[in-house]
Amino acid sequence: xxxxxxxxxxxxxxxxxxxxxxxxxxxxxxxxxxxxxxxxxxxxxxxxxxxxxxxxxxxxxxxxxxxxxxxxxxxxxxxxxxxxxxxxxxxxxxxxxxxxxxxxxxxxxxxxxxxxxxxxxxxxxxxxxxxxxxxxxxxxxxxxxxxxxxxxxxxxxxxxxxxxxxxxxxxxxxxxxxxxxxxxxxxxxxxxxxxxxxxxxxxxxxxxxxxxxxxxxxxxxxxxxxxxxxxxxxxxxxxxxxxxxxxxxxxxxxxxxxxxxxxxxxxxxxxxxxxxxxxxxxxxxxxxxxxxxxxxxxxxxxxxx
Amino acid sequence: xxxxxxxxxxxxxxxxxxxxxxxxxxxxxxxxxxxxxxxxxxxxxxxxxxxxxxxxxxxxxxxxxxxxxxxxxxxxxxxxxxxxxxxxxxxxxxxxxxxxxxxxxxxxxxxxxxxxxxxxxxxxxxxxxxxxxxxxxxxxxxxxxxxxxxxxxxxxxxxxxxxxxxxxxxxxxxxxxxxxxxxxxxxxxxxxxxxxxxxxxxxxxxxxxxxxxxxxxxxxxxxxxxxxxxxxxxxxxxxxxxxxxxxxxxxxxxxxxxxxxxxxxxxxxxxxxxxxxxxxxxxxxxxxxxxxxxxxxxxxxxxxxxxxxxxxxxxxxxxxxxxxxxxxxxxxxxxxxxxxxxxxxxxxxxxxxxxxxxxxxxxxxxxxxxxxxxxxxxxxxxxxxxxxxxxxxxxxxxxxxxxxxxxxxxxxxxxxxxxxxxxxxxxxxxxxxxxxxxxxxxxxxxxxxxxxxxxxxx
Numbered sequence: 001x002x003x004x005x006x007x008x009x010x011x012x013x014x015x016x017x018x019x020x021x022x023x024x025x026x027x028x029x030x031x032x033x034x035x036x037x038x039x040x041x042x043x044x045x046x047x048x049x050x051x052x053x054x055x056x057x058x059x060x061x062x063x064x065x066x067x068x069x070x071x072x073x074x075x076x077x078x079x080x081x082x083x084x085x086x087x088x089x090x091x092x093x094x095x096x097x098x099x100x101x102x103x104x105x106x107x108x109x110x111x112x113x114x115x116x117x118x119x120x121x122x123x124x125x126x127x128x129x130x131x132x133x134x135x136x137x138x139x140x141x142x143x144x145x146x147x148x149x150x151x152x153x154x155x156x157x158x159x160x161x162x163x164x165x166x167x168x169x170x171x172x173x174x175x176x177x178x179x180x181x182x183x184x185x186x187x188x189x190x191x192x193x194x195x196x197x198x199x200x201x202x203x204x205x206x207x208x209x210x211x212x213x214x215x216x217x218x219x220x221x222x223x224x225x226x227x228x229x230x231x232x233x234x235x236x237x238x239x240x241x242x243x244x245x246x247x248x249x250x251x252x253x254x255x256x257x258x259x260x261x262x263x264x265x266x267x268x269x270x271x272x273x274x275x276x277x278x279x280x281x282x283x284x285x286x287x288x289x290x291x292x293x294x295x296x297x298x299x300x301x302x303x304x305x
Numbered sequence: 306x307x308x309x310x311x312x313x314x315x316x317x318x319x320x321x322x323x324x325x326x327x328x329x330x331x332x333x334x335x336x337x338x339x340x341x342x343x344x345x346x347x348x349x350x351x352x353x354x355x356x357x358x359x360x361x362x363x364x365x366x367x368x369x370x371x372x373x374x375x376x377x378x379x380x381x382x383x384x385x386x387x388x389x390x391x392x393x394x395x396x397x398x399x400x401x402x403x404x405x406x407x408x409x410x411x412x413x414x415x416x417x418x419x420x421x422x423x424x425x426x427x428x429x430x431x432x433x434x435x436x437x438x439x440x441x442x443x444x445x446x447x448x449x450x451x452x453x454x455x456x457x458x459x460x461x462x463x464x465x466x467x468x469x470x471x472x473x474x475x476x477x478x479x480x481x482x483x484x485x486x487x488x489x490x491x492x493x494x495x496x497x498x499x500x501x502x503x504x505x506x507x508x509x510x511x512x513x514x515x516x517x518x519x520x521x522x523x524x525x526x527x528x529x530x531x532x533x534x535x536x537x538x539x540x541x542x543x544x545x546x547x548x549x550x551x552x553x554x555x556x557x558x559x560x561x562x563x564x565x566x567x568x569x570x571x572x573x574x575x576x577x578x579x580x581x582x583x584x585x586x587x588x589x590x591x592x593x594x595x596x597x598x599x600x601x602x603x604x605x606x607x608x609x610x611x612x613x614x615x616x617x618x619x620x621x622x623x624x625x626x627x628x629x630x631x632x633x634x635x636x637x638x639x640x641x642x643x644x645x646x647x648x649x650x651x652x653x654x655x656x657x658x659x660x661x662x663x664x665x666x667x668x669x670x671x672x673x674x675x676x677x678x679x680x681x682x683x684x685x686x687x688x689x690x691x692x693x694x695x696x697x698x699x700x701x702x703x704x705x706x707x708x709x710x711x712x713x714x715x716x717x718x719x720x721x722x723x724x725x726x727x728x729x730x731x732x733x734x735x736x737x738x739x740x741x742x743x744x745x746x747x748x749x750x751x752x753x754x755x756x757x758x759x760x761x762x763x
Contacts, residue, residue, distance in 0.1 A: 056420070056444055058444065140585060141580055141584070163579075164742070165737070252740050253734070255742075269729060271439060271443070
């Protein structure tokens with residue numbers, strides 16, 4: 001470094017400051033974007049949740065917790081909580097299990113493994129609007145391919161999927177599993193690479209078969225990853241909006257209306273930003289609880305390893 | 306080492322600028338369009354005076370004035386562009402900037418941009434009355450009473466339509482378009498079947514019979530007797546056609562027979578299944594254009610669409626227009642419709658120019674231009690009907706011209722500030738009934754209950 005001397009700082013201190021400045025310069029672009037697009041809006045929605053506001057230039061009015069009382073008194077809102085939880089229940093486990101199985105299968109040195117990996121990852125990067133439109137046609141109740149196959153297999157009255165209030169959420173969940181399992185497959189693949197092959201060799205010498213290796217080596221070794229995937233999937237499920245919006249628009253009736261669809265409708269159809277923000281705070285609380293579980297879990301797993 | 310750090314810092318700095326510029330690009334084209342930051346600030350402080358001084362300053366300097374207008378689906382219909390072009394031709398010093406959004410997202414996107422209280426857009430084409438009331442409630446529309454008084458503007462040319470746009474005693478908009486429901490039919494299909502064309506005096510019962518008669522074929526070549534798009538309006542409109550009810554009521558029992566008939570039409574296979582239309586996201590115009598239905602109740606706006614389609618060679622079959630069928634206890638010519646208002650944003654910095662534009666857009670002159678395109682305006686006149694009827698691609702025959710006249714006109718929805726919220730409920734219940742998740746009675750009971758909740762009646 002330069003040999004210049006100043007009377008205030010030692011060269012070590014100066015280097016430290018310069019390094020810090022460089023560091024700040026690197027994070028500033030993201031930080032500015034984050035502040036403008038995430039942090040300020042989040043704070044704003046906390047403020048809005050205790051206000052009455054219609055999005056106009058008129059001043060907001062403080063209403064305390066009335067917005068929360070309002071939404072919890074709303075049958076539709078309580079319904080969205082049920083729908084969101086049922087969506088999570090139908091989506092999280094199948095995605096996790098399928099992602100793990102795919103990862104294990106595609107971790108082998110089989111021919112064309114790259115093609116398979118790409119094929120399974122592809123849905124994740126496909127546009128959700130296109131995915132929703134195509135699946136809607138596949139699920140078409142009267143002559144759609146899905147029901148044609150079910151009829152061929154001998155099912156007399158196949159479900160009417162997105163136009164049946166009891167099956168619409170199942171249809172959305174199936175698409176969700178299909179779309180996201182590829183992404184979590186990659187996460188699992190990365191984790192699989194980290195498992196030492198000596199474990200498998202030792203097991204082979206002891207006479208373990210493939211199934212036993214999967215159950216007693218792979219799955220336990222992947223526990224931290226599984227935990228991470230579980231948390232991420234659950235959070236993602238509570239935040240679901242786009243897929244529902246494209247596939248069913250919350251319908252039929254409001255059978256697939258989720259928490260975020262409700263927030264969106266309150267905000268941008270009824271222009272009631274108070275109750276909408278209160279709904280967003282409820283979502284925030286749910287996600288926060290899940291995240292706290294993750295934090296405590298993470299500590300536990302990192303200690304174990 | 307030091308050089309590298311410097312380069313890194315510079316690059317990071319450049320990225321910051323990039324991010325900021327990107328954010329700016331999204332949210333502030335309005336300001337740059339408005340013409341000068343000082344004017345923008347002034348406009349926010351005092352819209353009207355700033356607007357006037359802004360205008361005159363520009364006129365004095367001979368600078369081109371820019372007026373921004375919002376439209377939806379501008380490519381698919383000539384209804385906006387024809388008027389915009391005519392205005393630009395008449396006022397060479399004015400440039401009109403179009404902010405176009407898809408029809409589905411129009412109200413959302415407009416609502417959000419108005420929340421930002423920017424000087425653009427200046428002029429707003431309002432998609433439906435419900436959103437006009439919402440905007441008026443939020444003080445996002447400029448009342449035009451002062452302009453009307455100042456110009457001594459004659460509202461009688463609209464024959465009462467302008468009064469329909471009054472809200473809380475204030476005028477917020479001029480009637481730009483007026484559309485009502487008629488029955489379209491495919492002449493070729495009727496000729497092939499040897500069935501007489503739908504008449505201009507037909508009850509709904511006769512229409513149901515005709516729909517059954519005109520249904521033929523199987524599978525992908527099936528031709529349906531009629532076509533109901535997925536809108537709830539295509540059932541509820543007929544329930545309010547006699548003018549005795551509106552879609553905001555304390556008891557929805559009056560809709561029962563209409564829903565039963567709609568479900569029966571669907572179950573009989575005389576119209577396409579709601580589920581199919583919904584899941585495949587089928588637009589009504591493609592069904593009619595592909596000759597998959599013999600008849601279709603639809604708004605008069607579809608005339609322009611069909612004429613454009615014929616002109617572009619997309620379709621070449623013969624089609625016709627008949628009066629919408631009527632309930633047994635009313636006479637022929639009762640119809641249901643809606644106005645398309647044109648209004649001025651409360652945040653505009655060009656209030657005078659905006660007023661001049663909306664005055665032109667809803668003038669008799671513009672009405673003639675629009676009539677040429679097959680578009681009905683807020684000025685009802687025999688002349689306009691004759692212009693439309695004499696357009697080259699309008700179906701030939703007096704009955705088609707007769708079909709464009711009505712004796713009674715009900716609005717498809719009442720002037721109710723909560724109508725958008727109520728429409729959500731109407732749509733949800735409509736869907737549940739049409740897919741058989743609810744019986745008609747269950748659906749109407751839920752409708753009665755939820756609307757009462759919104760209105761605070763219980």
